[in-house]
Amino acid sequence: MIRLSKHLIPKGTDPIRLVDYALDIFPTISSRSSLKKTIKRGELLVDGEPGRSGSWLREGQMLELVDRESKPPKPLDLPLEVVFEDEHLAIINKPAGIAVSGNTYITIQNALIGQIQKSSREDALKWPRPVHRLDAPTSGLLLVAKTAQSLMKLGQMLEAREVHKTYRAVVSGKIAILGEVNTPIEGSDALTTYKRLALHRSLKTDYLSLVELSPHTGRTHQLRMHMAQLSYPIVGDKLYGTGPLLRGKGLFLAAVGLWLKHPFNDEPLELQINQPSKFDALLERESKRWAAYK
Numbered sequence: 001m002i003r004l005s006k007h008l009i010p011k012g013t014d015p016i017r018l019v020d021y022a023l024d025i026f027p028t029i030s031s032r033s034s035l036k037k038t039i040k041r042g043e044l045l046v047d048g049e050p051g052r053s054g055s056w057l058r059e060g061q062m063l064e065l066v067d068r069e070s071k072p073p074k075p076l077d078l079p080l081e082v083v084f085e086d087e088h089l090a091i092i093n094k095p096a097g098i099a100v101s102g103n104t105y106i107t108i109q110n111a112l113i114g115q116i117q118k119s120s121r122e123d124a125l126k127w128p129r130p131v132h133r134l135d136a137p138t139s140g141l142l143l144v145a146k147t148a149q150s151l152m153k154l155g156q157m158l159e160a161r162e163v164h165k166t167y168r169a170v171v172s173g174k175i176a177i178l179g180e181v182n183t184p185i186e187g188s189d190a191l192t193t194y195k196r197l198a199l200h201r202s203l204k205t206d207y208l209s210l211v212e213l214s215p216h217t218g219r220t221h222q223l224r225m226h227m228a229q230l231s232y233p234i235v236g237d238k239l240y241g242t243g244p245l246l247r248g249k250g251l252f253l254a255a256v257g258l259w260l261k262h263p264f265n266d267e268p269l270e271l272q273i274n275q276p277s278k279f280d281a282l283l284e285r286e287s288k289r290w291a292a293y294k
Contacts, residue, residue, distance in 0.1 A: 002125070002151070004151050005152055011060070015057065016057055017055065018053060018057055019036065019039065019054070021057055023220070024220075026065050037103075039051055046062075067129075075113040075114050076106060080094075080108075081093040084269065084271060088150040089131075090144040091143055091269075092144060094134055096137055096276070112144060128144045128145065130143070131155060132163075134255060135224070137250050137253070138255065141255045141256070141271060141273060164214075165255055167257075168211070168254050169211050170282060171209050178195055180193045185219040185221075191217050192223060195211065198210040202286040203293060208235070208283060210283060221240070224239065224240045224251075225240055236249055236252050254279075256274070
């Protein structure tokens with residue numbers, strides 16, 4: 001059994017059920033359904049004992065996420081771009097349209113097998129593990145752990161908000177040059193800041209804005225929900241959007257920047273990738289159509 005992460009429930013926390021509390025605490029748990037399955041497998045401990053979905057938590061209790069490594073993933077032949085790799089961790093450029101993990105075969109977890117070198121460290125994981133989540137339709141930088149210590153430390157850094165991420169998105173409408181959204185999501189604080197990088201005319205939505213988004217909290221679907229709440233939904237968002245879906249083009253949201261201190265040598269890791277080419281193609285096409293027909 002490998003201990004992946006731990007969390008001490010802070011003072012002042014009102015009594016709350018485990019299933020309602022843990023999703024926003026452990027970044028590797030991607031959804032409420034996966035949380036329930038984690039609890040059912042006995043991999044979420046409360047004060048050292050397996051928790052139950054209906055368990056009531058209180059301040060001062062210790063939560064631990066563990067992995068019993070019972071069943072290895074089935075390798076998936078899906079080429080991945082490895083942006084960074086050493087003995088402790090790797091960072092990949094996740095393609096859009098693929099879930100990070102889950103009960104399906106086509107996942108990033110399965111695709112990592114054979115593409116990330118096994119660590120030579122004594123606590124090397126049997127297979128590499130994604131450390132946090134990206135929505136299936138979102139592309140971009142994804143942290144992967146190669147050792148048990150790395151998996152735990154990176155999880156702790158994410159919980160302490162010591163990993164900083166930036167995203168690019170195309171949103172419908174003429175958004176302000178700078179701004180923030182500080183609207184709770186499912187009762188939890190959620191803060192997103194944004195900066196408009198470019199503005200293009202569009203026959204479909206009058207304007208399209210290219211924006212840089214910085215989540216200061218890690219709520220599920222935070223960026224997509226916050227942009228929709230501002231009435232500037234991300235283009236291609238089938239769940240929260242009201243703008244154009246652009247058949248076959250997917251969601252126009254990508255994690256393009258990642259900054260953290262290396263968990264073992266404190267050296268800064270700052271990675272930046274280009275936004276997907278479909279962003280530029282969309283903005284150029286819409287600008288040309290506006291010029292031609294207006």
